[in-house]
Amino acid sequence: MAGDQQDPDALRVHFGLELRRTRLLAKLSQNELAKALGCTPQWICQLERADKTVSEQTALDLDTYFKTDGWDQNEGHFHRIHQSIRRAGRHRVLRPGFQTYLRYESKAIGIRCFAAQIVPGLLQIEDYARGIMDRTEPADTLDARVASRMERQAIFTRDKPVMMTFVLDESTLRRPVGGPQVMVDQIEHLLRVSRSPYVQVLIMPFERITTEALAGDMILLSFDDEPDLVYVESGNIGYLIEDKDEVFMTGVYFNRTMGEALSQTESDELMRQAQETYL
Template sequence: MASDQQNPDALRVHFGLELRRTRQRTKLSQNELAKALGCTPQWICQLEKADKTVSEQTALDLDTYFKTDGWDRDEGHFHRIYQTIRRAGRHRVLLPGFDAYLRHESRAIGIRSFAAQVVPGLLQTEGYARGLMMPGESVETLDARVAGRMERQATLTRQNPPMTIFVLDESVLYRPVGGPKVMVEQLDHLIGFESSLNVDVRVLPYGRVAPAGLEGGFILLNFEQEADLMYIEAAGVGQLIESKSTMFKAGVRFSLVMGEALSRTETFQLLSRTREEYA
């Protein structure tokens, strides 16, 4: 089973086998279990054969019915398997190299991000995140990516959150990801950080030339005891860089971009004006 921990298909098979084993141990037929849960026998059959996607509510209902260990705290047997399936699904849909970045991001004490194309993931609303997804992907894949991005934002509100600075190129504000309604919601979300003590949002305006920002976006992570890291993306692949000389140059580059950015007050005035243009 250990080798299948990152394979959601294998984990769904495991879920089905565990359901069948539990049902048979309690001497229930598929018809009897379906009646008790208010679903069809076909549904139970499909779950046991791993032909159906496992939902969180299904897992919770099974735990409640069978009174599995931890069911009353939403930590029952089937819910634990469901959570493993969900984590594996998100791992599968991550950009190559991004899973390694996430492990570091969650432990950082400082995050500096320059966004040259779109609002950074840590600041995205659900609607905006969905607007960035590639067309043609399955609903399950899209849901996994969006859910992972939303959960990732807990980094900003955890106990002892990192000090973060986000510099957005002004073009980010005028790229209508998801349409006007989504952009209004996204800009409202950014404006909501105006009084934040640990999240500083700035905009690099069109009118200021910052050569350091023309090479694309990047993220710098700072740690209490470990070496600092830089993360960049190119051609659909993410890369972590820990070279001290590269980190020093990147730090200088971020300082130059920050130096050309609007003040905090000017930034939120621009965000408010842009919001009105979409409303």
């Protein structure tokens, strides 16, 4: 049963069974419930058979109609199941190894990141995030990935600020992900984030080359009372590195890369110049 609770399909079936049980206890037909909710009987039937994706609004409407426990605080029975479906769906679509990384990222007091190809997830706006995803995948999968990425950014508003340094290769500004307007908005977001006293967004210009930067993306996490960790990706798999020597050398590589990057003022200017090319 524990395994089922991590399976979004099993949870959708559970939602449908609970909807049917609640409807029958209320002595309602599918037609009567559909009329009350302003939808079609076919929609109710598909929800009960788990043939339809459960939207958050549908869950809230059902809680409100049936006055389930917690409905007045958006914590009703159907909304809780919907949240479980949503969480399980994100677990399914995340890159292997990344779920483990996220548990550490949420506890970090310091994050150092080098991005060689695209703007890193913590700095992406929603349209940019969608622009780098495979559009042949199901809409639910893409929505789950985007939602997961946006939720990670709550780290910027934590009560205890996280010190973050991002070094982005200039190519991240020049690659027109999502089209001109998306890039204008994305670069504007980078400029806004870089104004935080806790965040640096530095650019590595094309004319500066370091061996370390050519090695690819890297993320280093620092903690209050635990050793630093490194996260890297290879193909479709993500890896956390705990070996002290490797973590130390990755820190050295990052510092060298950061040393070759533009200053914050110079980086802001280059970002503005790149932004203008999309206007």
